[in-house]
Amino acid sequence: MKKLVVLFFAIAILTACNNSNQSSEGAEKKVTITAAGATFPMPFYNMVFKNYTKSTGILLTYGGIGSGGGIRSLKDKIVDFGATDAFLSDEKNKNMPAEIVHIPTCLGAVVIAYNLPDVKGIKLTNDLLEGIFMGKITKWNDEKIKANNPDINLPDKGITVVHRSDGSGTTYIFSDFMSKVSDVWKTEVGKGKSLKWPCGIGAKGNPGVAGTIKQTPGTIGYIGSEYAFAQKIPVALLQNRAGNYIKPSVESISAAAKTDIPDDTRVILTNSADPEAYPISGFTWIILYKDQDYDGRSKNQAMETVKFLDWLISKDAQDVTKKVHYSPLPETTVKKAKQILRTVNYGGEKLL
Amino acid sequence: MNGEKITKVVLFVSSLLILFLAAGMVYTLLNGAIPAFNKFGWNFIFSSEWNPTEGKEEYGALSFITGTLLTSILALLLCIPMSFSASLFLGEYYKNTKIANILGSMVDLLAGIPSIVYGLWGFYVIKPLIVDLGFNEQGFGIFTSALILSIMIIPYATSLSSEIIKMVPNELKEAAYSLGATQQEVIFNVIVPSARSGIVASYILAFGRALGETMAVTMLIGNANIIPKGLFDTGNTMASVIANQFGEAEGLKLSSLIAIGLLLFLITGIVNSIGKLIINKLS
Numbered sequence: 001m002k003k004l005v006v007l008f009f010a011i012a013i014l015t016a017c018n019n020s021n022q023s024s025e026g027a028e029k030k031v032t033i034t035a036a037g038a039t040f041p042m043p044f045y046n047m048v049f050k051n052y053t054k055s056t057g058i059l060l061t062y063g064g065i066g067s068g069g070g071i072r073s074l075k076d077k078i079v080d081f082g083a084t085d086a087f088l089s090d091e092k093n094k095n096m097p098a099e100i101v102h103i104p105t106c107l108g109a110v111v112i113a114y115n116l117p118d119v120k121g122i123k124l125t126n127d128l129l130e131g132i133f134m135g136k137i138t139k140w141n142d143e144k145i146k147a148n149n150p151d152i153n154l155p156d157k158g159i160t161v162v163h164r165s166d167g168s169g170t171t172y173i174f175s176d177f178m179s180k181v182s183d184v185w186k187t188e189v190g191k192g193k194s195l196k197w198p199c200g201i202g203a204k205g206n207p208g209v210a211g212t213i214k215q216t217p218g219t220i221g222y223i224g225s226e227y228a229f230a231q232k233i234p235v236a237l238l239q240n241r242a243g244n245y246i247k248p249s250v251e252s253i254s255a256a257a258k259t260d261i262p263d264d265t266r267v268i269l270t271n272s273a274d275p276e277a278y279p280i281s282g283f284t285w286i287i288l289y290k291d292q293d294y295d296g297r298s299k300n301q302a303m304e305t306v307k308f309l310d311w312l313i314s315k316d317a318q319d320v321t322k323k324v325h326y327s328p329l330p331e332t333t334v335k336k337a338k339q340i341l342r343t344v345n346y347g348g349e350k351l352l
Numbered sequence: 353m354n355g356e357k358i359t360k361v362v363l364f365v366s367s368l369l370i371l372f373l374a375a376g377m378v379y380t381l382l383n384g385a386i387p388a389f390n391k392f393g394w395n396f397i398f399s400s401e402w403n404p405t406e407g408k409e410e411y412g413a414l415s416f417i418t419g420t421l422l423t424s425i426l427a428l429l430l431c432i433p434m435s436f437s438a439s440l441f442l443g444e445y446y447k448n449t450k451i452a453n454i455l456g457s458m459v460d461l462l463a464g465i466p467s468i469v470y471g472l473w474g475f476y477v478i479k480p481l482i483v484d485l486g487f488n489e490q491g492f493g494i495f496t497s498a499l500i501l502s503i504m505i506i507p508y509a510t511s512l513s514s515e516i517i518k519m520v521p522n523e524l525k526e527a528a529y530s531l532g533a534t535q536q537e538v539i540f541n542v543i544v545p546s547a548r549s550g551i552v553a554s555y556i557l558a559f560g561r562a563l564g565e566t567m568a569v570t571m572l573i574g575n576a577n578i579i580p581k582g583l584f585d586t587g588n589t590m591a592s593v594i595a596n597q598f599g600e601a602e603g604l605k606l607s608s609l610i611a612i613g614l615l616l617f618l619i620t621g622i623v624n625s626i627g628k629l630i631i632n633k634l635s
Contacts, residue, residue, distance in 0.1 A: 068600030158489040165575035165588075167404070167600025189405070193600055196403035201492050201586050202575030204596055215475065216483075216490050 031304040036063035037070020037083030038169050039206050040224040041284040043324045044106055045083070048317045058304055066205075067169035068193060074100070074287055077295050080305045081288040085169020086193060087266040088287065099290040101340050104265045104283040105312055107327040109253045110174045111280070112236040113228040114220040115213050116140060116155065123149055123245050124236045126181040132220060133161055134184065135199030140218065162212050162221030165202025167194040173282045174222045177270035181279075222280075225253070229325040242275035249278070254327040256281035265336055281327075286312070293347035306344050306351045313337045381617060384610035391604060396611060402577040404597075404605055411608035413615055415579045419587035420616070422494055422580065423569060424562035427501035431558060434502070435509035439551070442510070443517030444543060445535075456514070463507035471571035474500040479572060488584040492574035495583045500568050505558035512557060516550030517543055549634040556627030563620055566591040590616045 035045075042064040049060040062083075065073070070082035075096055087102055112124065124132075125148060131137035137144060141154040164171045175191035189195055200221075203212040210227040213219045220236075225248050228235050237245040246252050256272040256279075269281050286309060292302030311317055318328040329337065342352050388396055388411060399412025438459060446452040478499060479491035487495065520543050528542045544551070566589075574586025575596060588596075590612050601609050 066599045068602065072602065160490040165570075165596040167597060190408060192405040194404040194597065196401075196405060196408075197576070200576065201490065202577075202588075202596065204570065204575075215479075218489055 030057055030059065031301055032059045032061070033080045033301075033305055033308060034061050034063075034078075035070075035081050035083060035286075036065050036073045036079050038067045038085045038284060039064040040067075040085045040108055040168075040170050040226075041083065041106060041326065043226050043230070044321055044326050047324055048312060048320050051317070051320065052308060052311065058308070060308070064205075066166060067172070068167050071287065074289075080301070081286050081309070083284065083286050085282065085284045086172040087268075087283075087285060098294065100287050101290050101344060102264060102266055102285045102287055103309055103313065103337050103341055104285050104329055104333055106284060106318070106321045106329060107253050107257055107269070107281055108284055109225040109248045109256075109278050109281045109327075110170055110177070110222050111225045111228045111248045112220065112238065113210065113213050113223050113233040114236060115215075115217050115233070116157070117217060119152055119154065120234050121247075122152060122234075122236050123239075125239050129178065129238070130182040130185055132159055133178065133198075133200075134188070135161065157218045160216065160219045161197075161200030162209050162216075162219050163197050163200050163202055164194070164204070164206075164209060166204050168206075169193065169284070170206060170222065170224050171195060173268065173270060173280060176268050177280045180271045226325045238279050240275070240277055240279040241271050241273050244275055246276070246278045250322050250325070250327045252276055252278040253281045254330060257283070257330050257333055261333060261336070263336060264340065265333065283329075283333075288344065290344055291347060292344060292351065299346050299349075302346045303351055306341060310338070310341055310352060313341070378614075378617070381610055381614040384607055385614045387604060387607040388611040392608075396608070397615070400579050402593075409604055411605065413590070413608075413612050415577055416588055416590040416593050416612060417615065417619075418579050419494070419573065420563055420589040420591070420619070422587070423498045423501055423573070423589055424559055426494065426498035426583070427505060427562045428555060428559050430498060430502035431505050431509055432555065435506045435513065435554075435558070436551075438506070438510045439514035439517055439554075440539060440543075443514035444539060447518060456511075459507045459510050461507075462503070463511075467504070467565065467567040468571075470500050470504055471568035474568060474572045482584075490574075492572055493584045493586045494573065494580050497569045497572040497589075498583075500572060501562045501565055504565060504568065505561050508561050509554050509558035512554035513547070513551040516547045516554070519550075520546050549631045552634060553627060553631050556623060556630075560620055560623055560627075563623065564591055564616065566595045570595055590619075 042062065045062050049062055052058065053060055067084035067086055070084050071088065071092070073079040074082035088096070088100070093100065112129070114122065128137065128145060128148060131144065138159055140157045140159055146154055172191065172193045175189065175195055178189070179186040179191045189198065201212070203209045206224045206227045209221050209223050210231050210233060213221050213223070214231055214233055235248060237247050240246050255274045256269040256277040258274045258277070259269070259272055261267050265283065265285070267283070269283065271279050272281065288305065288309070292305065313329060313334050318334070321328045344351055392399070392411060396412055397417070398414055400414040401410045401412045402415065403410045438455070442452050442456050474496065478496055482488065482496050483491040524542055524546060525538055528538045533541065569589050570592040573588060573592060575588050575592065576586040577588050577593065580587035594609050594613055597605070598609055
């Protein structure tokens with residue numbers, strides 16, 4: 001026991017020394033950048049982070065712990081930047097210990113994935129979405145679904161809604177869209193990162209929902225587009241504001257951002273007015289402190305963090321988005337993001 | 353300092369450490385749970401409303417308490433026939449034979465399998481089976497998770513009770529045989545009565561395990577925050593809701609989750625004390 005205690009303390013002291021070494025000799029040593037947050041853009045981040053490490057030697061780690069976790073980690077100052085799918089409201093911004101900025105990194109979509117053997121390209125109106133996710137339409141061969149899909153042979157099978165059991169930015173985007181298109185949803189369920197679900201079963205994380213849908217015939221649920229594409233789960237065509245049935249694709253998701261967006265980029269792009277736009281699209285953001293001089297961070301650390309983020313919105317990194325089924329930021333948004341990034345400083349000193 | 357003293361001090365400090373850890377845990381839980389209990393009072397325990405939507409926040413633990421108790425009790429009921437026969441097999445019929453040794457290590461092996469592996473197996477094997485049998489459409493629910501739980505707690509119930517059964521004095525058994533009792537009569541009139549406190553204790557240990565089990569249950573119960581209407585309905589348990597929602601929780605929700613943790617702690621404590629009471633009464 002005593003030996004164990006001694007050993008424990010020895011390790012604790014050694015690691016503590018190690019840490020202080022890193023911050024004082026940061027200039028010579030390679031910087032390690034830590035980030036955590038949303039699972040929705042994780043496949044994209046994993047890929048570009050790896051590319052960046054390969055070309056610069058700077059080690060980047062990303063923990064997919066959910067948007068809320070990302071915000072909390074930044075609040076606790078245990079990461080260099082957080083990642084979130086839902087931007088921070090003015091009120092939440094005030095709750096942070098210092099001013100933060102939002103940098104959009106790419107566009108993603110929430111798709112309605114389902115599992116019905118041999119049924120592809122089912123078309124759903126907003127009314128049908130409301131009916132299914134409110135638990136009012138309970139059979140796949142319901143007259144209303146049949147009427148909207150006359151060419152498809154729908155089975156006599158119960159509908160099982162699969163939703164997130166944990167809080168999630170994906171849920172936020174989905175429920176924001178639902179609140180925009182359905183008054184019943186708005187009053188009875190509302191929008192948020194976690195909800196009081198009228199029906200269905202819960203699964204943890206985007207991979208959990210995707211796995212449950214893939215494994216269980218008769219299910220329908222919403223997931224980050226990448227997870228549906230990667231696992232080849234069929235997705236529904238949704239009706240956008242112009243009334244067109246749109247399949248989620250790189251182009252249709254990007255089209256959603258062809259609207260006026262505010263300078264701080266804090267906007268939800270659901271139900272976009274563009275006739276080509278997929279209706280449940282949205283930005284995903286990186287959040288970091290505007291003044292990087294906090295908690296004894298070295299200037300080098302701050303510099304490398306900002307440099308990396310500048311690269312993340314450059315063409316080099318944005319081209320990767322398509323490979324993992326996300327959509328690149330439109331030019332106008334990149335411009336705005338660059339401007340925001342240039343306001344990030346180190347105790348007043350410019351970093352870029 | 354001599355060896356005697358060192359040993360004594362080390363032992364004393366380590367036991368004290370456990371006491372501090374337990375007290376610290378209770379303190380943290382209590383502290384974190386205060387906002388939730390302040391806001392909802394007793395309603396927190398008796399309400400099944402769980403609404404995390406901003407502006408409409410309201411939390412009650414009843415559906416999770418029901419889910420936890422339902423799955424654990426059902427798991428215990430399903431586990432008793434299996435573990436009771438297994439413990440008699442190991443402790444009496446085939447005592448100290450090769451086959452009993454093999455079976456005994458298999459049972460112990462069950463305890464060593466990580467929870468997530470049980471969950472996976474349940475997800476890919478048991479869940480489709482439940483669908484095929486037509487119990488419900490998607491296979492998730494109270495019964496599916498209870499089934500997995502019952503398998504998970506078999507080793508806890510079996511190991512201890514078979515040891516206790518082994519320890520029943522031979523003199524007692526021989527006396528019964530010499531009076532002309534059959535093996536079956538010996539088992540049910542001599543062995544089980546004299547080992548009953550140990551057998552009950554092992555089931556309570558198993559029940560306690562079932563109460564706190566998280567991963568496997570989360571994968572199979574359906575995570576619907578409602579009071580289940582039947583055995584094949586979906587639901588959620590206390591441990592599972594904490595595991596699911598802790599990551600994103602803040603403010604009142606976080607406090608409510610901690611309060612659920614406290615309640616789970618209390619329920620486990622109560623179950624253990626009832627167990628001790630029964631053991632004291634029986635022995």
